[in-house]
Amino acid sequence: xxxxxxxxxxxxxxxxxxxxxxxxxxxxxxxxxxxxxxxxxxxxxxxxxxxxxxxxxxxxxxxxxxxxxxxxxxxxxxxxxxxxxxxxxxxxxxxxxxxxxxxxxxxxxxxxxxxxxxxxxxxxxxxxxxxxxxxxxxxxxxxxxxxxxxxxxxxxxxxxxxxxxxxxxxxxxxxxxxxxxxxxxxxxxxxxxxxxxxxxxxxxxxxxxxxxxxxxxxxxxxxxxxxxxxxxxxxxxxxxxxxxxxxxxxxxxxxxxxxxxxxxxxxxxxxxxxxxxxxxxxxxxxxxxxxxxxxxxxxxxxxxx
Amino acid sequence: xxxxxxxxxxxxxxxxxxxxxxxxxxxxxxxxxxxxxxxxxxxxxxxxxxxxxxxxxxxxxxxxxxxxxxxxxxxxxxxxxxxxxxxxxxxxxxxxxxxxxxxxxxxxxxxxxxxxxxxxxxxxxxxxxxxxxxxxxxxxxxxxxxxxxxxxxxxxxxxxxxxxxxxxxxxxxxxxxxxxxxxxxxxxxxxxxxxxxx
Numbered sequence: 463x464x465x466x467x468x469x470x471x472x473x474x475x476x477x478x479x480x481x482x483x484x485x486x487x488x489x490x491x492x493x494x495x496x497x498x499x500x501x502x503x504x505x506x507x508x509x510x511x512x513x514x515x516x517x518x519x520x521x522x523x524x525x526x527x528x529x530x531x532x533x534x535x536x537x538x539x540x541x542x543x544x545x546x547x548x549x550x551x552x553x554x555x556x557x558x559x560x561x562x563x564x565x566x567x568x569x570x571x572x573x574x575x576x577x578x579x580x581x582x583x584x585x586x587x588x589x590x591x592x593x594x595x596x597x598x599x600x601x602x603x604x605x606x607x608x609x610x611x612x613x614x615x616x617x618x619x620x621x622x623x624x625x626x627x628x629x630x631x632x633x634x635x636x637x638x639x640x641x642x643x644x645x646x647x648x649x650x651x652x653x654x655x656x657x658x659x660x661x662x663x664x665x666x667x668x669x670x671x672x673x674x675x676x677x678x679x680x681x682x683x684x685x686x687x688x689x690x691x692x693x694x695x696x697x698x699x700x701x702x703x704x705x706x707x708x709x710x711x712x713x714x715x716x717x718x719x720x721x722x723x724x725x726x727x728x729x730x731x732x733x734x735x736x737x738x739x740x741x742x743x744x745x746x747x748x749x750x751x752x753x754x755x756x757x758x759x760x761x762x763x764x765x766x767x
Numbered sequence: 768x769x770x771x772x773x774x775x776x777x778x779x780x781x782x783x784x785x786x787x788x789x790x791x792x793x794x795x796x797x798x799x800x801x802x803x804x805x806x807x808x809x810x811x812x813x814x815x816x817x818x819x820x821x822x823x824x825x826x827x828x829x830x831x832x833x834x835x836x837x838x839x840x841x842x843x844x845x846x847x848x849x850x851x852x853x854x855x856x857x858x859x860x861x862x863x864x865x866x867x868x869x870x871x872x873x874x875x876x877x878x879x880x881x882x883x884x885x886x887x888x889x890x891x892x893x894x895x896x897x898x899x900x901x902x903x904x905x906x907x908x909x910x911x912x913x914x915x916x917x918x919x920x921x922x923x924x925x926x927x928x929x930x931x932x933x934x935x936x937x938x939x940x941x942x943x944x945x946x947x948x949x950x951x952x953x954x955x956x957x958x959x960x961x962x963x964x965x
Contacts, residue, residue, distance in 0.1 A: 524853075
């Protein structure tokens with residue numbers, strides 16, 4: 463009798479345990495499906511750190527140095543005598559370095575106005591989906607420009623501070639799809655010293671830019687800056703640029719046509735005088751080359767072995 | 768006398784119960800140990816072209832094996848590959864494997880020579896792995912040699928093999944053709960642990 467009870471008990475116990483060993487073995491892959499959703503950040507909203515002329519929300523990665531070679535030529539409508547503007551080059555050489563993945567410092571020098579510039583770009587918010595959803599990427603860009611041309615009027619007292627211009631921009635971008643990204647760029651530029659009393663010391667502008675990929679490695683870029691400040695809007699033109707990004711591995715080439723001659727924000731946003739319809743079009747290009755100065759952690763550890 | 772008899776009877780019953788429970792337990796444990804799994808397996812790839820040496824690591828690889836049936840799967844999130852050059856990583860995801868469209872690479876297959884691999888005895892065994900490898904949305908039949916190292920508390924699976932980019936419709940742009948190797952060496956290293964009960 464007791465035997466029977468024990469065996470019954472044993473059978474019951476084993477029955478209660480058996481279901482655990484027989485679960486679907488066809489779908490080993492399903493074991494990975496129940497993973498918690500992770501946050502997926504948008505990457506490559508733009509090909510490089512500039513849309514064409516202006517800044518994009520992209521930064522060089524931590525430890526990466528970008529060397530920029532930028533040229534804006536003269537006006538196409540100067541004709542064959544100036545070889546359609548190519549005789550008059552405005553050049554900027556610059557460096558951008560990623561201190562972290564989200565902070566970049568930059569230094570540059572433009573031939574136009576013999577301008578030195580130092581900049582800071584900080585990623586504030588990254589577009590993401592999944593666990594954390596964020597529709598936009600937002601960055602701050604700040605730039606200090608020092609005009610080093612000789613003083614035109616040496617009879618008055620010239621202060622060093624008169625050489626300085628401050629640029630502040632908020633970059634708000636969204637990558638809509640793998641081929642379409644749009645950015646809004648509210649801009650505030652403060653100039654300590656302006657040519658005439660009619661010029662604005664403070665210039666407000668709103669930039670709109672976008673990139674449309676034509677193939678995996680070529681994109682069409684458009685960029686427009688609308689000047690809000692009245693006096694500047696009256697005397698100057700809004701900057702409009704149409705260009706292409708061509709990426710070839712370590713280099714990105716940006717070729718564009720613009721009514722702006724200036725290369726830095728403080729020049730092309732409030733000081734554009736060209737008119738597209740009159741043929742005041744400048745050809746220009748940016749070449750940027752990335753150098754890895756500090757390898758990612760995994761690769762650093764490996765070289766130490 | 769009576770009580771003594773009763774006691775021995777009880778003891779023998781107890782023995783039976785204990786044995787039965789041990790057996791049940793054994794079945795129960797085997798049932799569990801059929802599945803070995805990891806979520807941080809390693810996959811790396813390497814190619815040495817005249818222009819660029821390309822090397823990348825992924826340490827968040829999902830893999831599972833059923834040692835009874837020999838089924839063996841991998842799931843690799845492409846965006847988790849880290850490269851020495853951040854720009855290369857971006858190009859890998861954006862231009863080569865198109866991670867937005869094809870987020871994962873997978874392998875679904877079998878240990879073809881399951882009889883030669885004794886998962887219950889410690890040791891290192893050569894294994895023939897056969898199945899479907901899917902990269903960039905393209906599925907190909909593959910057959911590769913790897914090893915299983917059965918050790919205390921787990922199995923280490925490893926293999927090194929070559930993948931031809933063209934087989935997976937991964938195109939190299941004209942400007943760098945011949946400068947980037949067309950065969951990529953892939954190394955897999957997974958430390959599989961018994962699947963814990965829920």
